Amino acid sequence: MNINNTRIVAAALFATAVPALAQMPNASQQVDAIQQRRQLEPTAPWSPDTNGVPELYAGESSDLGPQSVLQLKHRRQLIEAFADVQYFYTDNMFLANQGKQGADVLVSTVQAALAPSPYQLSDGFLSPRVGYQHQWFAYGLAGSQEVFAQIINPPLAKNVGLDYFDFNAQTFFADVAWSRQHWTFAVGGDFRQLMDSEGYREFYQEYVPHWSVRRDFATSQNTALSLAYEGDYRLTDSQYVPPATGGNYNDRTDHSLSLAGSWRLCRHVILQPSYRFQFTHFTRTDRSDFLHTIGLTLYCPITDNLTVRAYVAYDNVKTDGAYVQSYQKLDAGGGLNLTVRF
Amino acid sequence: MKKSFLSTALLIGLTLPLIAAPLTESTFTEIVKDVKVVASADRSAQPAQLNNLLKAPDRVRTGPDSRAELTSADKTITRVGANTVFAYSDSGRTVNLEQGNLLFHAPKGLGGGTIKSGGAAAAVLGTTLIVSATPAGGFKVILLEGKGKVTLPNGQSVTLTAGQEVLVLPGGTKFSSVLDINLNKLVEGSLLVNGFSHELSSLPLIAAAIQAQDSHLKSGKSVDTGLPPEFFLPPAPPGNGLTGLDPGTYQTAVHPPLSIAQFESLHGPPVGGNQNASLGGTGGRGVITFQNSK
Numbered sequence: 301m302n303i304n305n306t307r308i309v310a311a312a313l314f315a316t317a318v319p320a321l322a323q324m325p326n327a328s329q330q331v332d333a334i335q336q337r338r339q340l341e342p343t344a345p346w347s348p349d350t351n352g353v354p355e356l357y358a359g360e361s362s363d364l365g366p367q368s369v370l371q372l373k374h375r376r377q378l379i380e381a382f383a384d385v386q387y388f389y390t391d392n393m394f395l396a397n398q399g400k401q402g403a404d405v406l407v408s409t410v411q412a413a414l415a416p417s418p419y420q421l422s423d424g425f426l427s428p429r430v431g432y433q434h435q436w437f438a439y440g441l442a443g444s445q446e447v448f449a450q451i452i453n454p455p456l457a458k459n460v461g462l463d464y465f466d467f468n469a470q471t472f473f474a475d476v477a478w479s480r481q482h483w484t485f486a487v488g489g490d491f492r493q494l495m496d497s498e499g500y501r502e503f504y505q506e507y508v509p510h511w512s513v514r515r516d517f518a519t520s521q522n523t524a525l526s527l528a529y530e531g532d533y534r535l536t537d538s539q540y541v542p543p544a545t546g547g548n549y550n551d552r553t554d555h556s557l558s559l560a561g562s563w564r565l566c567r568h569v570i571l572q573p574s575y576r577f578q579f580t581h582f583t584r585t586d587r588s589d590f591l592h593t594i595g596l597t598l599y600c601p602i603t604d605n606l607t608v609r610a611y612v613a614y615d616n617v618k619t620d621g622a623y624v625q626s627y628q629k630l631d632a633g634g635g636l637n638l639t640v641r642f
Numbered sequence: 643m644k645k646s647f648l649s650t651a652l653l654i655g656l657t658l659p660l661i662a663a664p665l666t667e668s669t670f671t672e673i674v675k676d677v678k679v680v681a682s683a684d685r686s687a688q689p690a691q692l693n694n695l696l697k698a699p700d701r702v703r704t705g706p707d708s709r710a711e712l713t714s715a716d717k718t719i720t721r722v723g724a725n726t727v728f729a730y731s732d733s734g735r736t737v738n739l740e741q742g743n744l745l746f747h748a749p750k751g752l753g754g755g756t757i758k759s760g761g762a763a764a765a766v767l768g769t770t771l772i773v774s775a776t777p778a779g780g781f782k783v784i785l786l787e788g789k790g791k792v793t794l795p796n797g798q799s800v801t802l803t804a805g806q807e808v809l810v811l812p813g814g815t816k817f818s819s820v821l822d823i824n825l826n827k828l829v830e831g832s833l834l835v836n837g838f839s840h841e842l843s844s845l846p847l848i849a850a851a852i853q854a855q856d857s858h859l860k861s862g863k864s865v866d867t868g869l870p871p872e873f874f875l876p877p878a879p880p881g882n883g884l885t886g887l888d889p890g891t892y893q894t895a896v897h898p899p900l901s902i903a904q905f906e907s908l909h910g911p912p913v914g915g916n917q918n919a920s921l922g923g924t925g926g927r928g929v930i931t932f933q934n935s936k
Contacts, residue, residue, distance in 0.1 A: 363709070363723030363743040364772055364784065365832030367807060368824040370855070370864045394931055395889065396899045401931075435887075437895070450905065452928035465929065467895045469887060494895050496927055503927040504894045538894055540926045542908055552890055580890055591889060617889065623908070624898045 377641045380431075382411040388611070388633020393439060393462070395617070397625035401447060403462050405633075406438040413473075415641075424480030429488075433471040436497070439463055452540060466497035475510075482516040503539040506550075508532050528558045542623065545584070552582040556591075570599040587621040610634045665735040665748075665755055666698040668712035668720060672838050676705030677722075682729075698730040704742065711838055716752050719843065721745040721834050743774045745786075745834040747844045757783075762810060766790035770844040771802075772834060782809040786825065786835070787847040792817070804851035824866050826852045897926035899933045 386407050393403040413431025420426075440462025449464070450457045475488020487510070494504040510532035517525045533553045541549040556578035563571045578591040595613035602608060612632040619626050670677075670690050677690040680701040687703065696702060696712055704710060704726045712720045718735075722728060726742025735755040737746060747770040748754045754767035759775035769788025775781050783792045785802040792808055793799040800808050800817055805825040809818045829835050829852065835842055842848070858864045887895070900908075 362831075363833050363837075364774055364782075365828035365830065365835065366824075367784070367821075368827050368866055370805075370822040370824055370859070370866055394896060394899050395893060396933065399899065399933055447931050449929050449931045452930070460929070465896050467927065469891075469895075492891070494891070494927075504891070506891065534890070536894075538926075540928050550890065550894060554888060554890070578888075582890075589890070615889070623900060623904060624893060627898075 378414060378416050380411075380413045380415040380429075380639065380641045382409070382413075382433075382637070382639045384409040384411075384635060384637040386609075386633060386635030388631050388635075390629060390631045392627060392629040393465075395625070395627045395629065397627050400627075400629075401445075401462075403439045403445070404442045406436075406441055408436045408438075410434055418479075421478065422480075424478050426476060426478050428474075428476045430474040431472075433473065434468065435471075436466075436468045438466045438497075467494055468497055468500070469494050484514045485512070487511045504550075505537050507535040523561065523563050526558075526560045526562070528560075529556070530558070531555045549584055550582065551584050552580055552587075554578055554580045568600050568602070570601070572597045572599065582621070585621070587619065587624075589617060589619040589621065589624075592616045605639055607637045608634065609637070663716055663735075663752065664733055665714055665716075665718055665737070666730050666732060667695050668714040668718070668730070670694050670696065670710060671713045672709075672711040672840070674710065674837070675708035677708055677710040678703045678705075696730070698732045701727055701729040701740075703727050709833060709837055717749050717843065718752060718755065719745070719747040721838065721842075723834055739773055739775045741775055741777045743772065743834060745770065745772050745842075747771075747842065749843070760795075762792070762794050764790055764792045770842070770848060772832070780809070780811055783807065784823065784828065786829070787844060787851045804848075805855050822864065825855050827866075894926060897930050899931040901933045905930065905932065 384407075387404065388407075389402065389404050391402045392400040393405070394401050411431060411433040413429050415427070415429040415431065418425040418427040444461060446459040446461050448457065449460050469492060471490050471492045473488060473490045475486055477484055477486035479485075490506075490508040490510065492506050492508065493502050495502050510530065512528060512530040514526060514528040517527070519525060531554065534551060535548065536550040536552070537547040538550050539547070541547060556576055558574065558576040560572060560574040565571055572595075574593075574595045574597070576591070576593045576595075578589075578593075580589040580591070581587070582589075593613060593615050595611060597609055597611040599607060599609045611634070612630070615627075615629040615631075617627050617629075670692055673690050673692055678687040679690050679694075679696060680687045680703055682699040682701070690696075690702065690710060702710060702712075702722060704722055704724055706724050709721065709723050712722075714720075720728075720737060721744065723743035723745075726744060727740040728742070728744055729738050729740075730736070731738060735748070735753055737744065737755060737757045739757055739759040741759075744757065746755055746757055746766070748766065750767075754765065754769070756763050756765045757771070757773045759773065759781050760779045762779075762781045764771060764773055764783045766785075766788065767790075769790055770786040771788075771790055772784040772786065773782065774784075783790070783802065784807040785804050787804045789801065789803050791799055791801050794810065794815070794817065796815060798816060800820055802808060802820065805822055807821045807823050810816065811818075825848070829848060835845075835848070855864075859866065
């Protein structure tokens, strides 16, 4: 297969593959990749590096002429709204080394962003975005399991249901991605707060400047690979930290390398294996974590806006931190996503 | 009786254009650089000569940066580009394109023609089209004017109009979406259209198609995107969301379990002995489970 072909197919597949690097540091980065590709109506599964249509072989265009794709003009889209629900089982809710606690987890997400159609810039396309996301994490919906827990304030030890650990996260995000051919560079910043689910009381916040670069490769007409690097620095403020430490106890920097494959089994079924290595260094405590994640996801795009998915992922984490543990975790479940743009 | 005669005459009039002369031979009317005729009998290759006749099933083979034009007695034009191999069929009006690029124009009323490559075929009537093919089965058809039907071996077919293109990737078994392409840009940069010493006879028809497309562009009904591939792709599904938060952040929401010793180093004895009520472990929300607490 000609290299141009492979690149184009890669792009086609990695429009779907990149989000499968699913275990990304935050959901907004995933959505970034999605957003870029939602800007225009999906009129064609292929188009060229610069012309819009791939060459079947090198030098073809000189005889045929350049082929530039025309498209019905659409009003520039400005808003992207996103609702997602996923229900899965994790065998290690507390990220423990021993005595793992299994739990069913429901994660509900809504997001709205000002995400205008991309602007052409220096032979590439610039996609800015600013928005808000809210996520609710709910545990133990299917059972009535209890665990023994120490409550710090007021001091109290008692058995609590898993739903006692429910929490939610709100994120304000702004980012910009620039794509050219099969490269995508992105920078952005998030402000995130974690709150309990009873009174929406904040117990943690972080400012997260982040950056990433991704390269897509095709391996055949229906398979492709994507390699990505992502980095961030998290300026944190935690409410409950060890004595003689500050609220910035959890300041850290993350650096991850992701490799994702994509296999389009048919129009409505895409299989995506992925692997991610992440190195995290906590700058205030000299703690280092090493995360390996292997995942397999089956996507079924039902319509342009609606997608269902099933997934399984295995995490292996080694840490030298004082009050955390190395652990292994297996998650499996499914999800439903609805995205609209207008 | 008179009515019956008129009906018969009308039927014949409609049918006549369909009784087309076969396209089994054409004359070289222009040759650029390396163009050879490969005899089917002994596979010997001889340089093509201007005004010589190419007869089926002999093949034409062009080298790099080379091209040729062949014109049949009925003014059907076949232009071939660089690194192309093709031959006319022994009967009918079929051109077999093994690889390379080919422009085909059949004047209206002559029965059009069919360009075959691998199992795929583009059938046209009185139109001008460009076909590009690879030995591995890649196939691309662009309509410069008129209308044409492209069919795959599996029976799948699409109909194209002027300025439209469809392709099958090498090894592929199905069409891409039908693409509208900028005809003006294509024609201006096409050696198959402009790389010969004389004008293509269907150029006025192509110009009319360009004009129609330009009016759409000027009116703002369509736009030349020039966009890279990913922007034309189906929407991406969302991530699997297995970790809606990264592990470090998650640990500040759902605290990892501590051993009794760890807990005491932070807070003193569990339960009532808490001396640092505002402090936790790695962050957390003030709720800590114990290792092996079950």
